[in-house]
Structures are given as structure tokens and as C-alpha cells.
Amino acid sequence: MRPPRRRSCCLRRPTGSPARCSGSMVAAARWQANRSPSMPRMRRRHELPRKPCATCGLSFQWRRRWTRDWDAVRYCSRRCRGRR
Known part of the structure; x- marks a missing residue:
């Protein structure tokens, strides 16, 4: 019996990308390169606004689904x- 095939990001790579990659390091570098200057940086959980x-x-x-109407949100659940 053959061992199960390992899944990695290299198996799902789009055409034109390098044959080998180092997983999340390549994805992080690509994200940094494509990020626009106006896009806010990610925040840690303890830095999110509270009310x-x-x-x-x-x-x-704050939750992502409340992005557009955070000022109108009054209840936690x-x-x-x-x-009321």
C-alpha cells in the first residue's frame, strides 16, 4: 500500500507560480506586496474596539459582520x- 498523498500549497498552486514554495512565508510575502497603502493593518483581538x-x-x-453599522450596534446578542 502506498502512503496517503500529502496536501500542501504546492499541489494547489496557480499556473505561473514557482514549482516549490515554503508555505505561509510565500503567501505572506505575496499579501504584503499586493496590499494597498490605504488598507488598514490587521489588528490583534485585544486591540479591537469594545462597547x-x-x-x-x-x-x-467588534465583529467583522458589523463593519458597516458598528455605530448602530447596541446589543451583544x-x-x-x-x-430589551
């Missing part, structure tokens, strides 16, 4: 929004 929930008072963090 208190209007119902329970606990603070909750559907449960708190239902309890």
Missing part, C-alpha cells in the same frame, strides 16, 4: 436584543 451592551451591560467586541 457595553444596552441590556446586560457587559462589554462586547439576539437574546439581549429580544429582552
Whole structure:
């Protein structure tokens, strides 16, 4: 029996890319090269903005799905929004 085939980024490479790569190092370098100057840098989890929930008072963090309407978000969950 043959051993199972290893999956790596080299097996899924797009045409025209180098035959070998070092995984995430190449992807990170490509991301840095294509990043526009106006694009904000990634933040660590503890650096994300927080605000208190209007119902329970606990603070909750920014989530990506609230990008467009973060100022309008008042509740930490559907449960708190239902309890108003």
C-alpha cells in the first residue's frame, strides 16, 4: 500500500507560480506586496474596539459582520436584543 498523498500549497498552486514554495512565508510575502497603502493593518483581538451592551451591560467586541453599522450596534446578542 502506498502512503496517503500529502496536501500542501504546492499541489494547489496557480499556473505561473514557482514549482516549490515554503508555505505561509510565500503567501505572506505575496499579501504584503499586493496590499494597498490605504488598507488598514490587521489588528490583534485585544486591540479591537469594545462597547457595553444596552441590556446586560457587559462589554462586547467588534465583529467583522458589523463593519458597516458598528455605530448602530447596541446589543451583544439576539437574546439581549429580544429582552430589551
